[in-house]
Amino acid sequence: MLGEIRDGETAETAVRAALTGHLVLTTLHTNDAPSAIPRLKDIGPDPGLISDALLGIVAQRLVRKVCSHCAEPYTPTRKDLEALDLDPKQTNLNGWKKGRGCSKCFNSGYLGREAIIELLNVDNTVRQLIYEGTMTQLHHYLREVNFDSFRVAAIAKVTTGVTTVEEVMRVLPHSAMYRKINPNWAGKIKPLAPTPAANQ
Numbered sequence: 001m002l003g004e005i006r007d008g009e010t011a012e013t014a015v016r017a018a019l020t021g022h023l024v025l026t027t028l029h030t031n032d033a034p035s036a037i038p039r040l041k042d043i044g045p046d047p048g049l050i051s052d053a054l055l056g057i058v059a060q061r062l063v064r065k066v067c068s069h070c071a072e073p074y075t076p077t078r079k080d081l082e083a084l085d086l087d088p089k090q091t092n093l094n095g096w097k098k099g100r101g102c103s104k105c106f107n108s109g110y111l112g113r114e115a116i117i118e119l120l121n122v123d124n125t126v127r128q129l130i131y132e133g134t135m136t137q138l139h140h141y142l143r144e145v146n147f148d149s150f151r152v153a154a155i156a157k158v159t160t161g162v163t164t165v166e167e168v169m170r171v172l173p174h175s176a177m178y179r180k181i182n183p184n185w186a187g188k189i190k191p192l193a194p195t196p197a198a199n200q
Helices: 007-017 036-043 046-053 077-084 124-132 133-145 151-160 167-172
Strands: 055-066 072-073 097-099 108-123
Touching: 007 046, 036 046, 036 055, 046 072, 046 124, 055 097, 055 151, 055 167, 077 167, 108 151, 108 167, 124 133, 124 151, 151 167
Parallel strands: none
Antiparallel strands: 055 108, 072 097
């Protein structure tokens, strides 16, 4: 376990340890999970080594929870739906809640914290993009696949009454809520060539 990767020497050590069969757990300071990839590239290890060493990246942000003592049903406005890029016809509008404010939450409407988690699974295509692609290509690809993004996690928390749109917009980076789909993108990514078997 490494507390944090801040320099090239630490990154190189972590990557090479991972390549020798060790499970390495460490942290980086980035806005979201995909941003950990260019951060590692900037620090120094060879992209080929990074692509082979990474198994997954988890990012998290803490949001305030709606106070359970004064929570009330809330009907989202058009502005709320637009902030999360939701279609009202395909969204559950009955589970939204807001805190009225009480002595338990010091009239804030919030009590406690909840994690919003983003998970990037490093599959073969992501490995290929780490090695020879750009961040723009990676973001396009992640929008085409079932990526457990901050946006997906935030929508789940808001529509079930755990937190509010205002809290999500306060905590998450603006880019996390932006979604633009390119329907022709998936066909442009060539599959990763299989690794030749090692000589016995």
